[in-house]
Amino acid sequence: MTVLIIGGSGFLGTELVRQAVSAGRRPAATFHSRPGSSDGATWHHLDLRDPARLEEVLDTVAPTAVINATSGGADWAVTAEGGIRLAQAAAERGIRLVHVSSDAIFSGTGRDWYDESCLPDPLTPYGAAKATAETAVRLLCPHAAVARTSLIIGNGRSEHEQLVHALAAGTRQGALYTDDIRCPVHVEDLAAALWEITGSEASEAASVFHLAGPDALSRYELGELIARRDGFDPARLPSARRSDTGLHGGLDVRLDNRATQQKLRTRLRGAREFLSESSPEQT
Numbered sequence: 001m002t003v004l005i006i007g008g009s010g011f012l013g014t015e016l017v018r019q020a021v022s023a024g025r026r027p028a029a030t031f032h033s034r035p036g037s038s039d040g041a042t043w044h045h046l047d048l049r050d051p052a053r054l055e056e057v058l059d060t061v062a063p064t065a066v067i068n069a070t071s072g073g074a075d076w077a078v079t080a081e082g083g084i085r086l087a088q089a090a091a092e093r094g095i096r097l098v099h100v101s102s103d104a105i106f107s108g109t110g111r112d113w114y115d116e117s118c119l120p121d122p123l124t125p126y127g128a129a130k131a132t133a134e135t136a137v138r139l140l141c142p143h144a145a146v147a148r149t150s151l152i153i154g155n156g157r158s159e160h161e162q163l164v165h166a167l168a169a170g171t172r173q174g175a176l177y178t179d180d181i182r183c184p185v186h187v188e189d190l191a192a193a194l195w196e197i198t199g200s201e202a203s204e205a206a207s208v209f210h211l212a213g214p215d216a217l218s219r220y221e222l223g224e225l226i227a228r229r230d231g232f233d234p235a236r237l238p239s240a241r242r243s244d245t246g247l248h249g250g251l252d253v254r255l256d257n258r259a260t261q262q263k264l265r266t267r268l269r270g271a272r273e274f275l276s277e278s279s280p281e282q283t
């Protein structure tokens with residue numbers, strides 16, 4: 001199976017590439033602003049806003065499956081239109097598409113947990129763009145997998161961990177919210193689950209998956225766990241309530257992963273479990 005990782009240079013993409021190379025494969029991967037660091041992949045420059053370049057990359061790689069791990073944030077042309085463009089191309093060429101979506105598609109109001117059957121009700125431009133892309137993927141590519149995920153944590157390198165380190169060290173202003181709840185996932189579990197889904201039969205892969213951990217934590221609680229694991233003093237972390245800031249976006253958004261977990265061999269660990277171990281980069 002030839003797999004193209006779109007967004008292979010990003011945080012999740014780097015782990016997808018690493019796992020493929022460790023398993024003895026040589027994946028094709030794309031970057032936008034800077035090539036990825038792995039020599040084990042074949043790198044292609046791609047801007048999802050450029051339809052001709054997308055066709056060129058697909059012609060060159062001729063993938064049987066594509067994992068879309070890009071993030072264009074709230075940029076509609078990348079996150080919404082780019083996702084739709086890729087879904088159209090995948091449908092025309094009969095390519096299996098695995099599309100990474102986000103818990104930002106949900107408002108966090110009116111329910112405790114969101115399962116895989118829940119439909120988007122986004123509050124932010126980023127959430128709306130992600131919701132638009134995943135809706136197009138589901139309608140245009142009936143055999144596609146939509147994989148919704150939450151805060152992605154690694155071994156010190158995610159944006160969330162870097163923020164905690166900077167706040168604890170006093171090198172950055174800001175605070176961690178005590179009322180902003182998510183279900184973090186470890187990047188290694190997430191990438192392994194995406195590879196498992198990508199390698200499944202098309203009929204098994206055609207679905208919505210919730211690739212999030214089972215533990216719901218506030219960003220402040222998550223920060224305390226990260227600080228402890230990485231040798232920082234959690235007492236130095238500033239806290240605040242996001243509801244006092246007027247910032248838009250869902251406050252309490254919990255992805256229920258139980259139906260997804262029953263389908264997968266890959267275990268999606270909760271943050272309390274994976275953050276109780278010391279970081280490999282600290283040892």
Ligand SMILES: NC(=O)c1ccc[n+]([C@@H]2O[C@H](COP(=O)([O-])OP(=O)(O)OC[C@H]3O[C@@H](n4cnc5c(N)ncnc54)[C@H](OP(=O)(O)O)[C@@H]3O)[C@@H](O)[C@H]2O)c1
Nearest residue numbers: 007009010011012032033034047048070071102150151152
């Ligand atoms: N990080 C989280 O906590 C989180 C939470 C929920 C959902 N997600 C979802 O998980 C996925 C991976 O997130 P991540 O944190 O790994 O993202 P990331 O580190 O920001 O990586 C984004 C990737 O998208 C590429 N990209 C950016 N603009 C592009 C464009 N115009 N055309 C083509 N590629 C472009 C980047 O390329 P360059 O680096 O070369 O510019 C990079 O490879 C995304 O779908 C995101 O929405 C992430």
